[in-house]
Amino acid sequence: MGGNLTDRGFFGLAVLVYGLSAIHTIFLWRRGFRRDDHIAYMLLLVAAGFHTIAMLKRGFSLSRCPLNTLYEATLFFEWTIATACLVTGVWSKLRFLGAFASPVLFGIGVFALMPGLDVNGPESPTLTAWSRMHAAMVLLSYGAFGLSGVAAVMFLTQEHDLKHRKSRAVLSWMPSMPRLEGAMKDLLFAGFGLLTAGLVVGSANLYRQDGVYFKWDPKILWSVLVWSVYLGLVISNVRFHERGRRFAWASVGCFVFVLLTFWGVNLLSPIHQ
């Protein structure tokens, strides 16, 4: 099977298993997240395994890091979320992060498999190691923002259950509120750091190629907007002690904005084709 399956085939298998994990999450939710039965983690592990093989196959076939098409960028971005879930899931108290992330991973995966996303443009002379580093760092940052959003959803779920005095708030295996808040904040801060570094590398690359640090390109403008919004969140937390429900909603809202606009703005950007 492994020999005949293409990289898209392996990714298709990964999306299938993300889907199974998402279905399993529904069962966990209906049981009030009371049982840590490891199935959710194992499903995510299997899916991430197929996902990793897909990326490796694509990378080896192209002899480079696969970050050229929207499909490849989406795979990379999704892979960072899945891997981060697996790493945090080593600690049993954060294992349900993966369960909450699996519907998001399934949705992104289905979207990524759309044929129109996997179209190579002409090989660009501007595509250098600097470009790829910029792309990788920015996509990693979106992965971190995504996981922060997932932690925020868990926080809001737990907070809702505690506020409404539901038994599952106490009896479930969900982490405590401070742990979720900490995960949400740390992932957001890490994402902001990566995004900042990625944009600096991108700007430096632009200067190397075109002699300017900035261009009025839709994707660049969009990236600055996203960076500014997350800067606002960082400042609100550090300077004004903004936390809890409002911060969680902001984290979710910002990531939903990124998710809904990332692909469209990419298509509008000549220098990101």
Place this chain on the structure above:
Amino acid sequence: MPIVVLGLNHRTSQVTLRERFAFAEAQIPEALARLRQGGVVSEAVILSTCNRVEIYGYAERGAMDAHDALKRFICEIKGIDPVDAGQCYQLAEPQSVEHLFKVASGLDSMVLGETEILGQLKKAYDLALQCKHTGGKLNKAFQKAFNVAKHIRTATQIQRGSVSVGSVAVELAEKIFDSLAERTVMVIGAGDTSEKTARSLLSRGAKSVIVSNRSHDKAVALAADLGGRAVRFDDWSSEFGGIDIIISSTSAPHYVIDNEKLRPWMKLRQGRPLLLIDIAVPRDIDPAVAGLDRVYLYNIDDLQAIADDSLRQRREEVDRCEGIIRDRAGELLASGRGLGLANQTSPVLA
């Protein structure tokens, strides 16, 4: 040559009878020595707690002789009428081994799934082991029992959740604060439940407790008992900025805490959460405060409902646990063929 059990527990007898059978820890080594000198059992462990007195033995002669001899032994050593000893249950294999596993796992306890009994069983076994009253058979059975208890704890939900109001309050606080290490508890008013709840929180590491009561003397006495400090009832609100958990059980006919009082106080907390536990009837805390950000309000019914839900969840696990116990007991007995499955002569009582 089976493993046999003779005993009483909270299900089969009243405490007035159990206390007559009970052994103090200091008495057990001598009792075990006398028991083995009688030649009825070659190995023995005595478990004596507030809810059960049991003798586990490895019988040379067979189960029926062993049970009769154990009854005679306990009547002699405790000065008990043989009629009373008739209330003891007597078990032989495989029920004796299954019973041991159930006791270790908390399935036979007054509070289903409680974990204290495992420590008590280990202590009883260690005492017998140190005094050389156990041998290969009971060593294997008890080690297996401890492993089964550990497996059941990790593989099932039988020990998950809390079944008392106090321990539910602790779990709730840990969900909200993660650790109780730097948390301060305030008890407003007096009452058995609020005192127990405060003790539970302190036992789990809460930093300090402040007590306030209309009767300042009562507040001082309770604070001393809990290792905290007392404040006058009219001044308790001045402590608000440093408190994380409030347990309220006054006899006030009106709300002691409402939105109007709480809103400005919450600004002092800089976003730190506040847990309010209202034990009083009529309630001390206006239910509307639950709508404030970072405020979590629970009354006695809420805590009891969670405790009941937890107990229901444990009961759902009993069949699964019993299945595991049957399988593991079967493995033990099969691995030690010659432990006398054929000698099941004593019926199970109780």
